[in-house]
Amino acid sequence: MIARAFGAMGTVVSLRLDGASDSFDADAATAAVADAFARWEQSCSLYDTGSELSRIGRGELALLDAGDDVRGAYEIASAWRSRTGGAFTPHRGDGLIDLNGVVKALAIAESGSALDRLGLLRWGIDAGGDVLVGGGAVGTAAGAWRVGIVDPADRGELIAAIDLAGSHGRMAVATSGSAERGDHIWTQPDASPIFAQVSVAAGDILTADVLATAIVAGGRTALEEFTERFPIDVLAVLVDGSLMATPGWPREPAGCRA
Amino acid sequence: MRPRALLLASAASATVIIAGWQLGTLGAVTAPVAQGGSQTVGTTRSTDAATSDPGTADAGTSSDSNAAIDSTSGASDASQATSSTDGTYAGSTVGTRFGDVQVQVTISGGAIADVTALQLTDHDRRSVMISNQAAPILREEVLQAQAASVSMVGGATYTSEAYLQSLQAALDQAGF
Amino acid sequence: MAFLVHDSRDLERRSRPVAGDERARSSKRLWRIDLLQAALAASVAIAIALFLADGGGARFATPGAATTSLGIIAGLVATDLVIVMLVLAARVPLIERAVGHDAAMALHGRLGKPVMYLLVAHGALLLAGYTISDGIDLVAEAVTIWSLPDIPLAVIGFALFALVVVTSLIAVRRRLRYESWYLIHLLVYGAVLAALPHQFSVGGLFAEGTWQRWYWLAMCAAAFAAVLVYRVGAPIVLSVRHRLVVDRVERLDHGVFSIVMRGLDLDGLHATGGQFFIWRFMARGQWWQAHPYSLSAHPRNAELRITVRALGTGSADLAGIRPGTRVALEGPYGIFSEASRSRRRIALIAAGIGVTPIRSLLESASFRPGEATVVLRTPAANDGWLLDEIRSLARSRGATIITIPGPRGATGWVTDAAAAEGLSLATLVPDLPDTDVYVCGPRAWSDAVIADARANGLKPEQIHHERFDW
Numbered sequence: 001m002i003a004r005a006f007g008a009m010g011t012v013v014s015l016r017l018d019g020a021s022d023s024f025d026a027d028a029a030t031a032a033v034a035d036a037f038a039r040w041e042q043s044c045s046l047y048d049t050g051s052e053l054s055r056i057g058r059g060e061l062a063l064l065d066a067g068d069d070v071r072g073a074y075e076i077a078s079a080w081r082s083r084t085g086g087a088f089t090p091h092r093g094d095g096l097i098d099l100n101g102v103v104k105a106l107a108i109a110e111s112g113s114a115l116d117r118l119g120l121l122r123w124g125i126d127a128g129g130d131v132l133v134g135g136g137a138v139g140t141a142a143g144a145w146r147v148g149i150v151d152p153a154d155r156g157e158l159i160a161a162i163d164l165a166g167s168h169g170r171m172a173v174a175t176s177g178s179a180e181r182g183d184h185i186w187t188q189p190d191a192s193p194i195f196a197q198v199s200v201a202a203g204d205i206l207t208a209d210v211l212a213t214a215i216v217a218g219g220r221t222a223l224e225e226f227t228e229r230f231p232i233d234v235l236a237v238l239v240d241g242s243l244m245a246t247p248g249w250p251r252e253p254a255g256c257r258a
Numbered sequence: 259m260r261p262r263a264l265l266l267a268s269a270a271s272a273t274v275i276i277a278g279w280q281l282g283t284l285g286a287v288t289a290p291v292a293q294g295g296s297q298t299v300g301t302t303r304s305t306d307a308a309t310s311d312p313g314t315a316d317a318g319t320s321s322d323s324n325a326a327i328d329s330t331s332g333a334s335d336a337s338q339a340t341s342s343t344d345g346t347y348a349g350s351t352v353g354t355r356f357g358d359v360q361v362q363v364t365i366s367g368g369a370i371a372d373v374t375a376l377q378l379t380d381h382d383r384r385s386v387m388i389s390n391q392a393a394p395i396l397r398e399e400v401l402q403a404q405a406a407s408v409s410m411v412g413g414a415t416y417t418s419e420a421y422l423q424s425l426q427a428a429l430d431q432a433g434f
Numbered sequence: 435m436a437f438l439v440h441d442s443r444d445l446e447r448r449s450r451p452v453a454g455d456e457r458a459r460s461s462k463r464l465w466r467i468d469l470l471q472a473a474l475a476a477s478v479a480i481a482i483a484l485f486l487a488d489g490g491g492a493r494f495a496t497p498g499a500a501t502t503s504l505g506i507i508a509g510l511v512a513t514d515l516v517i518v519m520l521v522l523a524a525r526v527p528l529i530e531r532a533v534g535h536d537a538a539m540a541l542h543g544r545l546g547k548p549v550m551y552l553l554v555a556h557g558a559l560l561l562a563g564y565t566i567s568d569g570i571d572l573v574a575e576a577v578t579i580w581s582l583p584d585i586p587l588a589v590i591g592f593a594l595f596a597l598v599v600v601t602s603l604i605a606v607r608r609r610l611r612y613e614s615w616y617l618i619h620l621l622v623y624g625a626v627l628a629a630l631p632h633q634f635s636v637g638g639l640f641a642e643g644t645w646q647r648w649y650w651l652a653m654c655a656a657a658f659a660a661v662l663v664y665r666v667g668a669p670i671v672l673s674v675r676h677r678l679v680v681d682r683v684e685r686l687d688h689g690v691f692s693i694v695m696r697g698l699d700l701d702g703l704h705a706t707g708g709q710f711f712i713w714r715f716m717a718r719g720q721w722w723q724a725h726p727y728s729l730s731a732h733p734r735n736a737e738l739r740i741t742v743r744a745l746g747t748g749s750a751d752l753a754g755i756r757p758g759t760r761v762a763l764e765g766p767y768g769i770f771s772e773a774s775r776s777r778r779r780i781a782l783i784a785a786g787i788g789v790t791p792i793r794s795l796l797e798s799a800s801f802r803p804g805e806a807t808v809v810l811r812t813p814a815a816n817d818g819w820l821l822d823e824i825r826s827l828a829r830s831r832g833a834t835i836i837t838i839p840g841p842r843g844a845t846g847w848v849t850d851a852a853a854a855e856g857l858s859l860a861t862l863v864p865d866l867p868d869t870d871v872y873v874c875g876p877r878a879w880s881d882a883v884i885a886d887a888r889a890n891g892l893k894p895e896q897i898h899h900e901r902f903d904w
Contacts, residue, residue, distance in 0.1 A: 001409070003429070003430050003432075004430075005427075005430045007418050010417060010418060011415055011416060011417060011418055011421065012416075012418055012421040012426070012427075014410065014426055014429075014430050016409055016410065104415075124409060124410050126410040126411065126412070126426060128415040128416055128421075129411075129412050129413040129414055129415045129416060129426075130412065130415070131410050131412045136344055138346075145409060145410070146403060146407065146408050146409065147408055147409070147410050147411065147412050148403045148405065148408035148410070148411045148412070148425070149411075149412055149413060150411055150412070150413030150414070150424075150425060152413070152414065155413070155416075155420075155423070155424060155425070156423075156425065158402075158403055158404070158405060158408070158411070158425070159397065159400070160400040160401060160402065160403070161400075161401045161402065161403030161407075161408060162401065162412075163401075173412045174412070175412050175413050175414050176414060177413075177414035197413070197414055199412060199413075223392055224391060224392075227390040227391055227392055228389070228390055228391070231390075232390075234392050235400065236392060242394060243394065243395050243396070243397060243400065244392040244393060244394050244395060245392055245393070245395045245400060246390050246391070246392045246393075247389075247390065247391075247393075248390065249395075249400065249401075250400070250401040251395075251399050251400060251401060252398065252399055252400070252401055252402060259471055260464070260467075260468060260894075262468050263467065263468035263471040263472060266468055266469065266471070266472035267471055267472040267474070267475035267476070268475070269472075270472050270473075270475060270476035270479065271475050271476055271478070271479035272479075274476055274479040274480050274483045275479050275482060275483050275486065277483060277487075278480075278482065278483025278484065278485070278486035278487040279483070279486045279487075279491050281483075281486070281487035282486045282487050282488060282489045282490060282491045282492070283489075283491065283492075
């Protein structure tokens, strides 16, 4: 297992790569992932003032005239907005279109496809705390991953762990919280946040990312609704430090319970 | 029943049953679904030819007419298939009392490696879902892990600066 | 010993051209019957096919899934048969004209027990199947299923249906007054309505968006519509249009009397001899009783006539019906009439009050002189209700009348004396194999006549039987 890391989108992307043979090209794989992130950042990042999205924000470019990446990402974000009843939205309070909520996930997903195409046995991408795994060995015992979840109160400790690529169909886990930069979380104005951090495990990174954001923004009703409507597992850390988890979120093995 | 009635009845019944069976098998294994593709909603995105395209939405078909809806959040949709038959396929639909569950089949090395059940969203279908409500839980009850026993760490996004002090950085440097 | 009351056998003219259109009409009717039966079978097959079309054929891999799938199929077939039962009881003209009210209701009755078994299997198999699949214990599974939407309602529907079926078992029904039994039977509509919602909300086969849902909805709607139109609407329309009123009551004998009714546009009823109506006399204490009685004469001179024998309190009260009483009617029903003819010749066999439809058939059936034979079982030689009318009809139409007076025979349908003389259908009715035999009388006696006819090689479509005891 080879580990690599590089900076992108204002955070750090960590990779775990395991090739089919000893001579697989880890550098090529890393480069493919870096390319994907760079491309998305170039078109859709608000942090890059030259990106298409920034230009749209300044009014220099019409959305309709933008490239496929931006328009596609916007469509996806809008679709999720209607699906989550507005809890997740690319529209900032001041009207600016902020696609950060989907762009990172899209970049991760595209990187994953690239790694699949390269034929890796096992790969894992951790982009600033959002994790996606995959590879040819998915589903076998060797292909399972255990991913830790950071305690929002103490970033040096783990509060829980979750299995990915096992028999539950979870391939990705994304975490959203008030501890993060908080760009794309537009909480309902009159609701004070009840969740300090929400981790969502799902079959794909986009769903996990969007719903994690939506639940933090939407609070308890969002948690109830989305756990029912979507096949996800959720671990939520409330602002008072207590935890809530869906039935499918892994528990300690039975021996520890009464 | 008179013989002729019996004949008519048998012929009609057999035809109907066979037709139903055929319709049912149509909704079985469909196009390959590559894991990790992004999900679009019924829109076709043309992208750079060079890189992969999170492409057309191909809802894993079940035999109901709403094949076009954004079916599962879990199943990513038909992107490029890898050249081998390995991959994840939207499989047959399984009926439970809570509605239909679409099975996702993962093929690895040419053999079925995993079969998971994805629940169709109830966006357009009013099926009753297995209760997936989150409930309070004690810290001791969630699966615990030491930093040494995981390969990656998930959490709220950290900046590049914050990364340096993060658990993930420690794992990366250890070269896991 | 038999009496030849009127002999027309020599009137027959052998030079009759090719067989009349009785065969053609009969053949068409038989086709309709076969198609209806095939449609019934097909509807059950469709119910199963709906499940298969949803991919159900693949859900037999594990024991739990297989059990569950069987349970679902049991429920689908049961509901389809319930719909069939509703349609059979709705008195739809298409079915009426093909098999007649009796046969339709007989099938309706026969379907009750199988449906019950299927419903019980439905519940048991599903409970077992889900228990196996979910891996929890039976009680927990039952609780889970109970908490699903519409399931408690469906269980209530099942209980109502069970009540209806149990009270319809012969053993139980005999002990109930007809009115009580009828009121309980009406509950079946409630049972069906209560059981419908869970079919659309649980399980996903008929969930929103599936085409199966539309088919199922349409089927249920059509069944209820048929009941509404033909059992509720048509009688109302009929009664309003024809404004039937009792004209007079004629006493024939001790406990036997005729009620003659007058109305408008009676030709529009399209009733012929042999058919029956369901009569409701709008008098105090009478209006809620529905009487099925055959016409005892072909509708004529804007008059309808029934002849009744007082056998129970209901019919005895009718003797006191006053002229001027309004009458509501439903019908005409029954294929004990010209509609079911299949041969040139016709034999009318009656005993007791069964003579009523026989007498009206004699009036309206089509036959040439010498081709009709009437055989009457009477208590004594010149006894017999309506015998005078029958005799004059025979004279004018050229039919042969034979009476066989005497007490019930030990076996067979003739008296012991007549049996000793070798009298039977074959010797009484000329050219029996080419004859339509119409039988009306007490059940056991009718069965003996029918057995005699079958023994002589008559096909089922040649034998017509009017039952008075449903």
